[in-house]
Amino acid sequence: MTPEIGEFALIIGLLLSVILAVVPMVGAATRNEMWMSFAKPLALGQFLFMIISFLCLGYAFATDDFSVVYVAQHSNSQMPIQFKLSAIWGGHEGSLLLWALILCGWTFAVSRFSKALPLDMLARVLSIMGMVGTGFISFLLITSSPFARYLPSYPADGADLNPLLQDFGLIVHPPMLYMGYVGFSVAFAFALAALLSGRMDAAWARWSRPWTNIAWSFLGLGITLGSWWAYYELGWGGWWFWDPVENASLMPWLVGTALVHSLAVTEKRGVFKSWTLLLAIFAFSLSLLGTFLVRSGVLTSVHAFASDPERGFFILMLLAITMGGSLTIYALKAPSVKSESSFSWLSREVLLLVNNVFLTVMAVTVLLGTLYPLLIDALGSGKISVGPPYFNAVFVPIMGTMSIAMGISIAVRWRETSQESVIKTLWLPAVVSLVIGLIFPFAYGGGFDFRVFLGMSVSLWVISTVVREFISKFRNATTIKTKLSQLSMSYYGMMVAHIGVAVTAIGITLVSTYSEERDMRMAKGDHVELAGYLFTFEGTKVVKGPNYMADQATIVITEDGQSVTTLHPEKRRYNVKRNMMTEADIDAGLFRDLYVALGEPLNNGEAWAVRVHYKPYVRWLWLGGILMSLGGLLTVFDKRYRKKKTRGRVANA
Amino acid sequence: MTPKRKKRLTIILGLVFGTSLIVGLVMFSLSENINLFYSTSQIANGEAPVGARIRAGGMVVDNSIKRSTDSLKVQFAITDYEKQVLVEFTGILPDLFREGQGIIAQGTMDANGVFQADEVLAKHDENYMPPEIAESMKKKQEAAQ
Structure with missing residues (x-):
């Protein structure tokens, strides 16, 4: 019965979002306040029914209702409860339901927390989000309902979830990522509402900015978690593969990063307005493109679910309507946008423009590399794939140049700055970062390495300029404490995020230069030395998990005779589908990871193929990602957003 | 040339130069790295x-x-x-x-x-x-x- 309630709730949710898409929009066009005021309750209703639907699916998973096709295909009675529940989004239908649920959640949040918004603006924003909701909920109902049943007879037990997905990573990675993807729909809705109402002023940027920053932070967090998950779960220590689906999440993040910066300029200085609007449209369109790439299976990818051309076509249509519609409105309305102020060559505006150009170019090159195989295939010139070297060759130089500009932008003021003052502020950080960058490869790696020199110098440049600027704020301050509280949260957020970029860059530089890895055949008692650590293989034993059996190896690691740690990597065989799964074991540390994974048994279990890794500074990659997202979230707590809200509340009362 | 035009010319030249550099980089890497x-x-x-x-x-x-x-x-x-x-x-x-x-x-x-x-x-x-x-x-x- 519950699955039918879920399906029914989904249908009601669809009806509500259709009404939300139409009524407040018409109300805003005809200035009918009654119609516009329908937006808020509709957003609430839509969200409630999606929650009901989602809970029904969760209940089906929790109670092992294998008469539901989706549950039977993605769960099994032996699975631990936390994986049963996260299996809700372990496949196509359920992850789409999560997508739709989060979309309605964002819609509700906008309706709840935008008290300062004029009624017609709010009506338009919610209405546009209702349109997106209509598209996705009807997609769910028409092509991929998770509530379909096996009737009259159904399997006694479920087919089990892919073992790779039976992991903590599945619990956190997709929800975070979807929060980001879908969150850009808010920025998109704000942009379109601004275009439709013709109010593309600084106030619009101020409303849209906190939402965009939150979405961007979630997306960054989702990508970071995905990278970390792939690292420990796939068993060969890679943290980024330039897989089409990874690229699909990176592109909206890059455009989103550009948007976050461009919104700041629009809010503070009233320039780049039409550019900001365009970025908001593209950030969301790229999120949809990402969804299309994952769902349609047109590209070879580790993330591909068994695919269905009909679904791909549906999403392609949604994408075409979204982009076509929004760009048409943009083309009609954007020419009337006027800049409110001017600026000179050496100003923060120009440097932020440079940042935007770089980020957009990066997004375009990633897009090109990702879609190039599709393009060539469509032209009938053969099947190709574009390898990681392409992305590295294009991405790294652009990222490096952008980081240099990032350091300069810190020292530059709005509107105009004299060259002398910039040089005066920056010469010291420049010298410091170059010198340390030069010394580092000798001190750490024992010899000069050009890539390490460049990577470290650029990263230290970003950090030292931020620190220099921070210290200079205190030059005329009476007490440190008052100054600390005077600085805005946006400012702290910016600093944290920029340092995050540098931390990630340091991680990438060092882990890709100084990593060591060895694939070995090891019998009991064999040892191997790697980066000064001695790994001794002490054989395997059989252990029993809740729904798998595993060969668990014991590997003792020592350094100069001192015991460091003992690792227990496993080779699991899951009971239901007899799937093999490598479970690596990692001794994590801030400055290095020791990573051990089992390959396959050789000579009937007499020896094992073993892979050992030494990964210096690999944690910095994700630490930087977390810092960037944290920076994005900090800006949301800026006083000026709160003040606006209180004032709005008073006006409403 | 007026200063304003000079400024515009620099912007355009800069853009053309930057774009061709990036296009070159992309084309080169693509030709080297497709399988x-x-x-x-x-x-x-x-x-x-x-x-x-x-x-x-x-x-x-x-x-x-x-x-x-x-x-x-x-x-x-x-x-x-x-x-x-x-x-x-x-x-x-x-x-x-x-x-x-x-x-x-x-x-x-x-x-x-x-x-x-x-x-x-x-x-x-x-x-x-x-x-x-x-x-x-x-x-x-x-x-x-």
Whole structure:
């Protein structure tokens, strides 16, 4: 019965979002306040029914209702409860339901927390989000309902979830990522509402900015978690593969990063307005493109679910309507946008423009590399794939140049700055970062390495300029404490995020230069030395998990005779589908990871193929990602957003 | 030239220069780093270039996996159900690698007609078949009918 309630709730949710898409929009066009005021309750209703639907699916998973096709295909009675529940989004239908649920959640949040918004603006924003909701909920109902049943007879037990997905990573990675993807729909809705109402002023940027920053932070967090998950779960220590689906999440993040910066300029200085609007449209369109790439299976990818051309076509249509519609409105309305102020060559505006150009170019090159195989295939010139070297060759130089500009932008003021003052502020950080960058490869790696020199110098440049600027704020301050509280949260957020970029860059530089890895055949008692650590293989034993059996190896690691740690990597065989799964074991540390994974048994279990890794500074990659997202979230707590809200509340009362 | 025009000219020149630099970089990297896909029939017919980095895909042939006893070297055959190609690889194979499973290997053809793989990919969904293999097998079936 519950699955039918879920399906029914989904249908009601669809009806509500259709009404939300139409009524407040018409109300805003005809200035009918009654119609516009329908937006808020509709957003609430839509969200409630999606929650009901989602809970029904969760209940089906929790109670092992294998008469539901989706549950039977993605769960099994032996699975631990936390994986049963996260299996809700372990496949196509359920992850789409999560997508739709989060979309309605964002819609509700906008309706709840935008008290300062004029009624017609709010009506338009919610209405546009209702349109997106209509598209996705009807997609769910028409092509991929998770509530379909096996009737009259159904399997006694479920087919089990892919073992790779039976992991903590599945619990956190997709929800975070979807929060980001879908969150850009808010920025998109704000942009379109601004275009439709013709109010593309600084106030619009101020409303849209906190939402965009939150979405961007979630997306960054989702990508970071995905990278970390792939690292420990796939068993060969890679943290980024330039897989089409990874690229699909990176592109909206890059455009989103550009948007976050461009919104700041629009809010503070009233320039780049039409550019900001365009970025908001593209950030969301790229999120949809990402969804299309994952769902349609047109590209070879580790993330591909068994695919269905009909679904791909549906999403392609949604994408075409979204982009076509929004760009048409943009083309009609954007020419009337006027800049409110001017600026000179050496100003923060120009440097932020440079940042935007770089980020957009990066997004375009990633897009090109990702879609190039599709393009060539469509032209009938053969099947190709574009390898990681392409992305590295294009991405790294652009990222490096952008980081240099990032350091300069810190020292530059709005509107105009004299060259002398910039040089005066920056010469010291420049010298410091170059010198340390030069010394580092000798001190750490024992010899000069050009890539390490460049990577470290650029990263230290970003950090030292931020620190220099921070210290200079205190030059005329009476007490440190008052100054600390005077600085805005946006400012702290910016600093944290920029340092995050540098931390990630340091991680990438060092882990890709100084990593060591060895694939070995090891019998009991064999040892191997790697980066000064001695790994001794002490054989395997059989252990029993809740729904798998595993060969668990014991590997003792020592350094100069001192015991460091003992690792227990496993080779699991899951009971239901007899799937093999490598479970690596990692001794994590801030400055290095020791990573051990089992390959396959050789000579009937007499020896094992073993892979050992030494990964210096690999944690910095994700630490930087977390810092960037944290920076994005900090800006949301800026006083000026709160003040606006209180004032709005008073006006409403 | 007025200062304003001079400024505009600099912007335009800068943009043109930057764009051509990036386009050049992209084109160069693309031309260096695309890997063509070959089916096993194409390879067996000698269509694949020797020494160039390519991708090959097919189903792992039953009972074709041979392991070396003292190293991680492994040899197996892949097929598109028409012709077979031998593949050699040293290292740890992915979990889902097994006989009858569709795989994609990256590497080069050597002079003896053996594919020397430096990377073997098996997808993580057992029902999933890489589109390249699915298509090349579909073509075979159509040709057979």
